[in-house]
Amino acid sequence: MNGYAGHILRVNLTKRTHTISPLPEDLARDYLGGRGFVAKLMWDEIPQGADPLGPDNKIIAAPGPLTGVFLPGSGKLEFGAKSPASGGYGDSNIGGHISPEIKYAGFDALIIEGVATEPVMLVIEDHNIEIRPASEYWGKGALESEAMLKNDLGEDFQIATIGPAGENLVYFACISHDFGRQAGRTGVGAVMGSKKLKAIAVKGTKSVPLADTKATIEVGKKMFEACFEKPGFEEWTPQGTAGVTDWVNEVGAFPTRNFKSGYFPKHQFINGEQIVTQIKVTDKACYSCPIPCGKYSHAKTPKYDVHVEGPEYETIALIGGNTEIDNIKDCAYANYICDELGLDSISAGNVIGFAMECYEKGVIKGEDIDGRTLNFGSVDDFVWLANDIAYRKGVGNVLAEGVKTASEKFGEDTARFAIQVKGVEWSGYEARYAPAMMLSYITCDVGAHHNRSWAITYDVASGRDVMEGKAQRTIELQHIRPLFDMLCLCRLQWVELGFELDWYPQIFKAVTGREFSFEELLGFSERIWNLTRCYSLREIEGFGRSFDYPPARFMEEPITDGPTEGKFMPRESIDYLLDDYYKLRGWDNNGIPSQAQLSKMKLEFAEPVIAPLRK
Amino acid sequence: MGVIKVSVRGHAVEYFPGQEERFDFPADKPLTIRQMLDILGVNPLLIMMANVNGVKRSKDYTITAGDEVLLFSPPSGG
C-alpha cells in the first residue's frame, strides 16, 4: 500500500514475544493512520473494562501515511492507550524524529501489550526486534536515560523514554523523546510504566512505497517553498509559541493563580522576549520542519544550571501564570524538573497550582507536608512537590492521580477549583469569557486539552458574549486539527503561517494514490471523533453529558482581575452550548451518538455497545 | 494617494476583507495600526503584534503611505 510501511509490530511483554503482521488494508483505507489507527485498534484490541494500568491495556504508537515524506512537518507520532486519568479514550501526539524512524523500520503501528516482570526496553532495528533488560536505566530521569541510551545504542537510534513519574504510575506522566519533546497528555507515560517498559529505541533503514515519487517530490518542494514565502515566516521562529504570552494576557485568558484570574501582571517577565534575551541557546525542530518552534535553553543561577527545551507557551501558562512563578529562568528550571521526572508540564502546573490553593485555604496544612510551604510564586515549592508527586511521597501521592481524584480525597469543596474535565487537567487558556474555547475544552475527547480545537480568536472575532455559532465552529476545528494527527503532520505550518489546507489532499494523493478533497478527508476525522466518544461511553460507567461540564469555578466564580474581570460562564450558557453541539453532531441530549449517526460514520460495529446506553 | 503595504501572518487572515494575506491599504493621511484595523473591520485584538518596516511596533504606532506593515496572528500552539 502506497504511503504505508506495510506492517504492524505486536510485542507481548508478558510472553516476551513479538509478531510482525501485514497492515490490514481496510484499516488503512478507513482510518488512514496515526490517531485513526490508535482509536480503531484501541476499540478492537483493548478488552472492555481493562484496568488502564493493568496488563490488558495496550500502548499503540502509530505514524501516519505522510510520516517521513518530504514535506513540512511530517514527523509526528500518535501514542494511545486507555487513559488512567480519564478511564476512557486517551491519546497524545509527539514530535521529534521517532515517527519517521518507526516507519523506516517498516511499521505503521506498534501494539505493546502485557506486562514485563523486570524493567525492559524495546529495541527495534528494522524487523529485528528485541526486548532487552533495562534495569540500569530504571529510576533515571527521562532526559538522563535518553542520553544513556544514545550512548549505549548509538546516536542514530531514536528513543522514547519515561521518567520516574511514569515508573511510579503518575496519572499525568508523559513519554519523552528527543530531549524535550513529550507525548504529554492523558497519562500514556504511566501506561508505559505499568508495563515496566522504560524505553522504545528505533532505527530504520527501509523505504516506503509512494504512488507517484516524482509528484511527491514536486508537491513537497512546492509546500516548502510556499512556507518560505508566507508573510512573517522569518519572524515566527525566534520566540515560537511563547510569543503568544502577552496576547493571551491582553485578552484576559492567561491561567493565573489556579485559574482564579485570566491575567498575570508579571507576564512580561515570562514571555517569548525573555526567552530570547535570557535563556535561548538555539532553535530546535522536529523532522522535516521549516519553522522550528522548539527553543533549546540554558537557565543558570547560583541555585541551578540546567539545559531544557522550552519553555513553550503551555508550560509558561501553567507553570508561570498558574503557579505565579514570575521569571523565565525559574520557569525553565521548573520545566526541566518536569521533563526529567517525566511529568506533563501542563498537568503538573495545573496540579501544583491546585495544591497551592489548597494550602492557602488550609486544606493542605503545614503538618501534612513536613512543615514545608506551598506558596504561589515559589519555584522551590514547585520543585519539591513535583518530586514528591513523581515519587508518590506524602501528599504528592494523592496529587499523583490528578486534581479530580485529589479533590475527591480532599473533599471540602475542592472540586470547585480542581480545573479539569474528564479527569484531565485544563491547559493554557482560561475560557470563562470565550464560549467556543470553553466548548472546545469541555467536549475534547481526551479531557481539557486545547489541541483539538483552538477557538479563542473566533470568540474574539465573533463576540465573546455570543453563543450562537460557537458549536459549529468548534466542530469544524475538531475535525480539521485531529486530521493532522491522523496524517501525523504538524499543524503549526497551517495555523501559524496560514499555510493553505488545499496542499494536503495534493500530497496525500501523490503519496498514497488516493484522491480526496479536503472536505472528504475531514469525513475520516469526523468518524474518529465519533469513535473516540463511543470508546469512552463503552469504558466509563455513566459517561455522557455530565462529563462535559467545566468545574464550578468557571460557572460560578467571576474572574478576579484583568481585561475579563467579573466574567464567568453560567451553567445555562454551558447548557446552551452543549445542546447546540450535540444536535449538530447527531448525538442525543446526553451526548450519545444516534444510530443514524453511527451508521453515517460507518461505525455500525459500535451500535450494540451504544444502543443500551440510549434512554 | 499612496498605499501602505500590508501583510498578515497566520490564521487571522480569515477575518480580513477578501481573506488576502497581502494587500495595499490606500492611505491619504497617517493613521495608527489600530485605526487601520478598525477601517478594515478587523478587531485589533485579533492581531498579536505588528512590525512596521521590519521593526516591532505597538498597535498604536502611526503608519503612513509607503510603510510596510506585517501583522501577526496569535500563535495557537500544538
Ligand code: SF4
Ligand atoms: S512547528 Fe514545532 S512542533 Fe511543529 S514540526 Fe516544527 S518544531 Fe515540531
